Amino acid sequence: MPRHSKSISATRRTKPRVRPGAVKLPPSSTASKPSLSSSRPKSSPPLPPPVFDTSAVVECPYCGESVEITLDPSSGRAQRYVEDCAVCCRPWQVSLTYDDDGHADIYLATTDE
Numbered sequence: 001m002p003r004h005s006k007s008i009s010a011t012r013r014t015k016p017r018v019r020p021g022a023v024k025l026p027p028s029s030t031a032s033k034p035s036l037s038s039s040r041p042k043s044s045p046p047l048p049p050p051v052f053d054t055s056a057v058v059e060c061p062y063c064g065e066s067v068e069i070t071l072d073p074s075s076g077r078a079q080r081y082v083e084d085c086a087v088c089c090r091p092w093q094v095s096l097t098y099d100d101d102g103h104a105d106i107y108l109a110t111t112d113e
């Protein structure tokens, strides 16, 4: 039984390509694998130049409690509306004015006189 002899293909390459002036990087600085963590970076939407307050802590004119209320800057720079106290549930007359910095000036009054 004749054995098949492996024919070694001696395809000799021509000269290896050497890039002239190739700088060898030290192996420690080859950061080939992506080192990004799976948690995506905080993507914050671009804010308009004045950052308007969207919440404020006010003092209830009825019960005196400090209550955080939510503001709606999209409703205008000067607003008047009625909001119920979260503590005593009595209605406030809210006068809200945004200054140029987007800071909310809030004045609360009672609706009963």
Ligand SMILES: [Zn+2]
Pocket (backbone or CB within 6 Å): 060, 061, 062, 063, 064, 065, 085, 086, 087, 088, 089, 090
């Ligand atoms: Zn109250």
